[in-house]
Amino acid sequence: VTAGPAPLALTCGDLAGIGPEISAKAWSRRRRDGPCFFWLGDPAALKGLGVPMAPISAPHEAPALFTEALPVLPVTGQSPAAVTIGAIAAGTRLVLDGQASALVTNPISKKSLADAGFAYPGHTEFLGALTGSPVPPVMMLAIPGLRVVPATVHVPLAKVPDLLSEKLLVETARTLHAALKRDFGCAVPRIAVAGLNPHAGEQGLLGTEEQTIIAPAIAAMTAEGMNVWGPVPPDALFTPRARETYDAALCLYHDQALIPLKALDVDHGVNVTLGLPIIRTSPDHGIAADIAGKGIADPASLLAALDLAARMAAGRGPV
């Protein structure tokens, strides 16, 4: 066994979803060529999935075992939700410690966790708190050929206009700009900023946020030296020709970013959290409880998340 990078930490996600199944399938597809990862969760959830498990007590044991069995770092809890949350917390600590090179998270059910008293709307906000991130974490979704960042995420659409501010957009752009340079090989990142309203407001006729918030934010970004432009009419931002002009699209709300991404490629989307001290990726789908246990779940998005996390980790030194 050669000394390689630390393994990736893969959390179990919601145990009622497809997380265990796609984790097992991902191990089968990557066991020979890597990247090496270990699974954090209740080992009972992997029973019956047809893959050998190897319990480990620390991440450094994983590489020697990975070809023959899926390494499992057991996480226990008083409820399924407690295991789900505990795995995220434990994985994060291991990456912060340098024992794992990146965190890859299986999907969670926000509703199930909220019902169990979980105080965060999603992974991103929880990881910001766990890592004591000095800047608010930012969610990026990536498929081959398109990266999108929604400035607001898991909030009702009706609240989006009030949540937008020049400060939010500039801070989000700073985090995105730094990540594109550090982790995505963009020497001079090109960032296109979406408008909010139809036709980007059509000079105020269809909304004024472009004039009062977005254009001033873009001017501030430009003053900081970023290569950024907009506000682009939202429906013009994702055309095949437009997508070739930028490294990432800075969007204003969840579906403005995710609708085009999933329309173009729903199978290989990766969720990346920017602005954390750790690398974190995730498959871009939900827990899919409706198909859990049927053996038909597709691990493509998880595989893309593992591969991207490994590429990002290869370009970074220790945390």
Added chain:
Amino acid sequence: VTAGPAPLALTCGDLAGIGPEISAKAWSRRRRDGPCFFWLGDPAALKGLGVPMAPISAPHEAPALFTEALPVLPVTGQSPAAVTIGAIAAGTRLVLDGQASALVTNPISKKSLADAGFAYPGHTEFLGALTGSPVPPVMMLAIPGLRVVPATVHVPLAKVPDLLSEKLLVETARTLHAALKRDFGCAVPRIAVAGLNPHAGEQGLLGTEEQTIIAPAIAAMTAEGMNVWGPVPPDALFTPRARETYDAALCLYHDQALIPLKALDVDHGVNVTLGLPIIRTSPDHGIAADIAGKGIADPASLLAALDLAARMAAGRGPV
């Protein structure tokens, strides 16, 4: 000359945009095989575009001339905006009279027309008024493989939640359902309805309009016998697999409908107005004043609009 269907009426649109150029190019591409159309506007706007013009005084003169020259029915006015508006009004009257088989409109600038005192936010609303349509007109956008209908259109995003109602959604679905049966060959139309909020509200955690407005509207549509389902999480509605399941997606706002459509195919989009007593299509792009006069405008979308209008007209009798 054989007696064929009445020609299509093509309006000039904004004379500062690419309308004249793409009209001339469309004539060059369709002059031999049709469909036959005539152009309504100021003939001076076609000068220098390299196509022969043939002034006409009535639509029935167009077919005999069409192979050799672009038939032009002159429209005059005291300003460019007056010509643009007058062409729409004149073309609509000719279709209502049966002298033309369908109306195809070149793009207009809502801002320019509003500045000139035009009281309608766009073509769709103006045509509803001109034709005395008994139901509110509905905008459909179509590319090969995807038809979308936004229930609200040219309004600021912040106003969308307040504009949504069970009544609006049910009326829009009725118009869509009837049009799919009458003009698009769908014997039993399949209509998927979008949610408003991220994840369709995730059971109320991310917004409640799904529970208070959209689900009740879908229940009412179902009770009327329509084959309709939802609310579908907006970012799941346009995936390649999802698009195969419906004949049209009923969306809640402009960009929810147009972002995925233009991400997939920005060149062949057609705007169709449903619920009018006349057939009306339009290219799915703006006036593109930035490239007007350069000779580089692409007539693909206008050609698609002309072709679709002709197919729809072929399936209908006289108005």
